[in-house]
Amino acid sequence: MKPRQKRLAIIVGGLATLGIAATLILNAFQSNLVFFFTPTQVANGEAPKERAFRIGGLVKEGSLQRSDIVARFIVTDTAKEIPVAYEGILPDLFSEGKGVVAQGVLSADGKFTATEVLAKHDENYMPPEAQAAVNKAHEATRTLKQ
């Protein structure tokens, strides 16, 4: 091969590799985005039915039931509530009245089956999503009152 052809081959090969990598990446990216919804948005039917998404808010006081390996609790943004079921062990800092973020799917009857309850690692730390959900609900009620 002449040097020019060689250089061309390297450039074409490099671009092809990059192209394949980019396609792979963007494909996987599209199908793995997990969106976040507040309990109010879920109650309004904005959340997807089949696809997994995240919810966040506060764990309602007195709502946690843990008789079996499945834990049941209610997530609220102080305006709307969603019942959540999670099979497994809850993270250490999960507690009633505190913020929580969970990932899972919504069933037809409005119950949320979580596959993951996100842990936080500082008792004073509020997950930004949970905080945002509560703030949003507060804003909404304020506008309603006015």
Place this chain on the structure above:
Amino acid sequence: MIPEIGSFALVLALLVALVQGSLPLIGAQRGIPAWIALARPASSMLFLLIAVAFGCLTASFINNDFSVVYVAQHSNSRLPLEYRISGVWGGHEGSLLLWVLMLSLWSLAVAAFSRSLPDDMVARVQGVLGLVAAGFLLFILLTSSPFERLLPGAEDGRDLNPLLQDPGLIFHPPMLYMGYVGFSVAFAFAIAALLSGRLDAAWARWSRPWTTAAWIFLTLGIGLGSIWAYYELGWGGWWFWDPVENASFLPWLVGTALIHSLAVTEKRGSFKNWTVLLAIGAFSLSLLGTFLVRSGVLSSVHAFASDPKRGIFILVFLAVVVGSSLTLFAWRAPKVSLGGAFALMSRETLLLINNVLLLSAAGAVLLGTLYPLVIDALNLGKLSVGPPYFNAVFTPLMVPLLFLMAVGPVARWKHTSLAEIARPLRWAFGIAVAAGVSIPFFYGGWSGSVALGMGLAIWIVGASVLQILARTRSGLPPRAFWGMHLAHMGVAVTVVGIVMVTQYESERDVRMAPGDTVKTGDYQIRFLGVEGISGPNYNAAKGNLELLKDGQLVMPLHPEKRKYLSSAMPMTEAFIDPGLTRDIYVSLGDPLEGGDGAWSVRVYYKPFVSWIWGGAVLMALGGLLAASDRRYRLKSTAARAGKLAAQGAAS
């Protein structure tokens, strides 16, 4: 009094850093010997002052001086001494102080081990390091001083986050920071070379051991973090694609690419511009990592409550560093010569592919990590990118990388032929295919990914062993040769761990009443009950379980659920029976309703999980061998000539 001394030392350090970051650089550019000569003493002074500040903060922790806000927030009089010391870097302010301490340590090391370098080069490198140090010291003094006083002083401290009361925390952050900050040396060498216009093989040779040294620390730091997450977070996972993990992995990927690109620049004089870009990239990603961890913009395992305003400073600093170095690059790069030509089939091409693959992987991880932040910052909604994305992208990029890892060292520089590569490797290939296909049948059933992963691991090890055998026949090879093969085999060992644990692990959360038994792997686990115990600064529920094999007791298992007295924060302490081919992992969940004393119990069987970290240790050892190769310690002719030239110019 002690905190005030620390505070004062930091202000002095900033002044010294400003001197170190300006005069030697100007001196080197204008040829003023007195200013050039300032570089070495300035770096010693900088280290001394920062060490004093760090010592003062440590003393405040040891003395339980709760009139210092930072100590009151991160310590407690009941905290054991070792955690009072490691508590120094248990929060934002202290970790930044550790960051600059590491930076000044690297700067000092460069001054001490660069006797063979031309003085103007040393001056430029120290100057750049001084500027970076000045930026971080300014950050500490303006936004996050660890020495601020609390008036009146607190009765007792809030205690160190229980998660951080662990031997893992004593070593994980310093290792990681040594790695992060170590890339500043490679960065400083690249900038110094751009400034001087001497972007040559000698420059690559000087950079190589420093880059490898930083990479060693980063490798160990990431490995330690992974172990810590595995046993301390109580989830039994070893990697979560968590944004902060990604933040440490990104500089590692780019740093690995840099190590390989530097090899080409040193041996063949090619890839110079590319190498400079990688050096800038690796350090910028280290800064980005610091920003992500320290700004509180992330919802992550590592997101402890923090102040987002600080993020702005680091972001601006990052913009200045990246912006100015890329401008310098754009100005200087066109003047750089291209270096030796090479054929399509050559070691250069293979290393180029290595770089493309590693950077594609880094780009994919960066996209997944930053996209949610950008969308949130633009107020377009909240979303996250899950582990499936990272796995789906990362694995296909790693397969060719692992395959070529065995081929690269066989290929000759400049020009090689397929026959030259195939002949020495044909046995390794045959064994790898045969073993890869049969291993899944011997171990828990057919799985294509196990066959592929094990095949690739054996392929790499086989190729390395064959090359070592061939090479040792003609005398003892240099350390760099051993280092490369050891590091490559380390990657293979990590791959074995990842593939086996991903495919054959069993993870179960079960309800267990006293007397219940569950099966895991070839073992049974019997739950006897839970009793209350108390430790130095916590009370705990201690589980009594038994590990059985064929009905025979192997060992008792005692996971704990702790409640720390000062914060009432619960903490799961998993009990792990580690082994070469499997870990048994149990942890306690919560007491369950029903009145029969039942608890939720997490029972994991993790085959070959320890290989993941064993491989990281091998990689680091390989790096150590490579960085300590004899030829880096010899005064090269080029360096001596450069030194003479500099002296000639000075006189």
